[in-house]
Amino acid sequence: MDTQISYILAIESSCDDTSCAVLKNDRVLSNVVAGQEIHTKYGGVVPELASRAHQSNIVPVVDQALKQAGISKENLTAIAFTRGPGLMGSLLVGSSFAKSLSLALNIPLIDVHHMHGHILAHFINEDQKTPDFPFLGVTISGGHTQIVKVTDYHEMEVIGTTQDDAIGEAFDKSGKVLGLGYPAGPQIDKLAQEGDPKKFPFPVPKAPDLNYSFSGFKTAVLYFIQREVKKDPDFVEKNLKDICASIQYTLIKILFQKVEKAVKQTGIKSVAIGGGVSANSGIRAQLLSYKNKGWNVFIPPFQYTTDNAAMIGISGYFKYLEGNFAGMEVTASPRIEM
Structure with a gap:
């Protein structure tokens, strides 16, 4: 051929x-x-x-x-x-x-x-540096949160995945509780940039091995908002940027705790993210920070x-x-x- x-x-x-x-x-x-x-x-x-x-x-x-x-x-x-x-x-x-x-x-x-x-x-050839095999692919979207060991173009092994909801759904459902429109993820990302990420501590769910769980996080956000709004009906409006920053900070922490663990377990220090949530500015910044630990990191262009x-x-x-x-x-x- x-x-x-x-x-x-x-x-x-x-x-x-x-x-x-x-x-x-x-x-x-x-x-x-x-x-x-x-x-x-x-x-x-x-x-x-x-x-x-x-x-x-x-x-x-x-x-x-x-x-x-x-x-x-x-x-x-x-x-x-x-x-x-x-x-x-x-x-x-x-x-x-x-x-x-x-x-x-x-x-x-x-x-x-x-x-x-x-x-x-x-x-996709845009004259950029591409990952060498093997590398870890972190796929994050509205329907998926996975850590994938990639050894060839079509040889991929899922070594960690969500046991319930995906990170994109955690962003969107949290945003819905706050009264943001769909999809809420990009709005949370924008508002978070002007908020205090440590103002409101949210729990980090425990999941075995390299797996994820986000359903408990969504519930925690819902109960937190309901509790605070009972005390002050204007709570969300007064604290929206700080709430968004705190939500985003915690979700990024949940995500990268397992990626760090995967790098240690596999010895693979090349990490490439993909999926709709990889457009999130906080996730991109956090991944880039791992260059200081000797990781090779790859972030796709926004259009992909x-x-x-x-x-x-x-x-x-x-x-x-x-x-x-x-x-x-x-x-x-x-x-x-x-």
Whole structure:
């Protein structure tokens, strides 16, 4: 197979963003993302509404991605798509479209694990330094909090994961208690920068080994706010920045306690973060501080942190080089092992 030049069209539709990217080998030519504002008023993603919006968005998004890349669909070498994990209805829209396009163009189909994409986003070629194998991938999002030992592009072992909720949900649910809109994570991050991170101490949940637990933290924030508002109805308004700073400080502490432990246990000092929550300024600053301990740290560009098709495309590219293609019998899977 001639792999000198490949044009891979990638589709990502695991949750509420419809995205299409075109990659020329490991470089991104276009990366179009269509968000779904409809979920804001519900305080979270409504699966049925998400799948309907994907159906409306996918054709225009693919068309725009091809136009931005300056190529036609006849130039494409392969089609990559997110197989899972994610919302079943959303995944089905992307996988069905990808299969149809692959059949119509008679080119290979490549299924991609969503979380592999978040980790491999670091290998999108933008002339930056990339991690050497092995390294630890820390995937942090609304649905995942994982520490992954990465030994090759598609050899990944989860060595720590959340036992209940993800760190992104802890941010969003805490924000909801404070009366912030959805998603609350970025708002907490912004407000925290002007607050006192040690004003209100929150508990650090205990979880075995390298695993996480965030459900107890969410409950602690809820009970704290309820208790203080009983004393003073204006408590949140008067202390919002300090509350946000304290929440963010504790969540970062919970996250990196286990990352530090993983580095000690494995002896691997290269750490790369990925996923939507890796856009958080406090998490980025904390990871960078570990350079003083001799760690090699890797932070993805902002445009590759939240769900996007470019990260699916780079994962698909490495599978393409291996000739690792999917058959038409491949199905979307809302829960899929790393």
